[in-house]
Amino acid sequence: MKTIDWANLSFGYMPTDYNVRYNYRNGSWGELEISSSEYINMHMAATCLHYGQEAFEGLKAFRGKDEKIRVFRLDENAARLQSTCRGILMPELSTEKFRDAILKVIKLNERFVPPYESGASLYIRPLLIGTGAQVGVHPASEYMFIVFVTPVGPYFKGGFSTNPYVIIRQYDRSAPLGTGVYKVGGNYAASLRANKMAHDMGYSCEFYLDAKEKKYIDECGAANFFGIKNNTYVTPLSTSILPSITNKSLMTLAEEMGLTVERRQIPEEELDTFEEAGACGTAAVISPIQRIDDPEKNRSYIISKDGKPGKICTQLYNKLRAIQYGDEPDKYGWVTIVE
Numbered sequence: 284m285k286t287i288d289w290a291n292l293s294f295g296y297m298p299t300d301y302n303v304r305y306n307y308r309n310g311s312w313g314e315l316e317i318s319s320s321e322y323i324n325m326h327m328a329a330t331c332l333h334y335g336q337e338a339f340e341g342l343k344a345f346r347g348k349d350e351k352i353r354v355f356r357l358d359e360n361a362a363r364l365q366s367t368c369r370g371i372l373m374p375e376l377s378t379e380k381f382r383d384a385i386l387k388v389i390k391l392n393e394r395f396v397p398p399y400e401s402g403a404s405l406y407i408r409p410l411l412i413g414t415g416a417q418v419g420v421h422p423a424s425e426y427m428f429i430v431f432v433t434p435v436g437p438y439f440k441g442g443f444s445t446n447p448y449v450i451i452r453q454y455d456r457s458a459p460l461g462t463g464v465y466k467v468g469g470n471y472a473a474s475l476r477a478n479k480m481a482h483d484m485g486y487s488c489e490f491y492l493d494a495k496e497k498k499y500i501d502e503c504g505a506a507n508f509f510g511i512k513n514n515t516y517v518t519p520l521s522t523s524i525l526p527s528i529t530n531k532s533l534m535t536l537a538e539e540m541g542l543t544v545e546r547r548q549i550p551e552e553e554l555d556t557f558e559e560a561g562a563c564g565t566a567a568v569i570s571p572i573q574r575i576d577d578p579e580k581n582r583s584y585i586i587s588k589d590g591k592p593g594k595i596c597t598q599l600y601n602k603l604r605a606i607q608y609g610d611e612p613d614k615y616g617w618v619t620i621v622e
């Protein structure tokens with residue numbers, strides 16, 4: 284067996300030993316199957332291929348100092364997948380079946396869960412797809428749920444640090460009454476051009492305003508936005524952003540730290556007033572924002588004057604990571620230990 288260089292893992296795909304699957308046929312989900320194949324055999328007219336009947340999730344498992352493996356908020360990921368299924372007319376998978384699949388696939392690939400000291404983790408990717416054949420635009424009658432895992436490196440290799448973002452006005456990721464609140468592949472296909480544009484301009488990530496008025500903050504690439512000012516945690520209320528589980532967790536921790544939490548529309552100009560801001564999501568927990576540029580308006584909103592992460596962002600980041608790795612007690616019941 285080849286040994287893995289944990290410290291130099293990137294956020295990429297590495298084959299592991301097994302994946303797990305359920306099939307939905309004749310109106311119900313079947314039993315869990317274990318596979319060692321990285322491929323799916325399906326009909327060329329499957330609805331996931333033509334009409335985007337496809338949902339996915341992303342969560343992580345962490346090895347603690349005590350060697351125990353902890354999965355973060357898997358029930359919330361199950362609930363979000365169920366919401367996505369309702370959004371694009373796919374059969375929902377119960378939380379119990381979701382949990383069984385996640386715990387099984389981790390157990391089967393235990394040797395790929397990075398050691399505590401490495402700062403790396405195991406990324407878990409659940410996928411639910413329409414596999415039944417259709418030529419007209421209709422929901423399929425058959426589906427597959429599959430979960431694979433892959434070890435991923437620590438997001439901040441050189442330490443927790445800030446990044447600049449760029450507002451892209453030329454492309455929208457999702458519409459106000461569209462599928463932005465669901466985790467469907469189509470939203471990510473729609474984001475590719477904006478993401479490339481941001482990269483071509485030298486930024487690591489694109490920043491979206493609301494599609495209708497181009498006035499309010501929506502999201503930052505595949506992460507939610509939050510700003511901090513006057514001891515308040517402010518995050519957008521929008522019908523076109525993904526409800527981030529990291530953001531939900533940070534709101535709880537911010538309240539615990541004595542901050543007021545506000546979920547409301549954030550006009551672009553308000554960016555000038557934040558003392559700190561961050562992009563939050565499973566990948567990085569928090570990626571602190573250095574500044575946000577709006578090239579079309581020829582404006583730049585400087586958030587971190589000294590270029591360093593702010594005090595509250597750092598506290599929130601350390602607190603959430605400590606819960607994930609089991610260094611702090613799990614008082615909200617966010618963690619499931621893999622037995």
Ligand SMILES: Cc1ncc(COP(=O)(O)O)c(C=O)c1O
Pocket residue numbers: 341502504505506507524525526527528529530563564565566
């Ligand atoms: C568009 C989008 N927004 C936000 C997030 C962050 O969500 P979470 O904290 O649940 O990972 C993600 C990643 O899942 C995403 O793809």
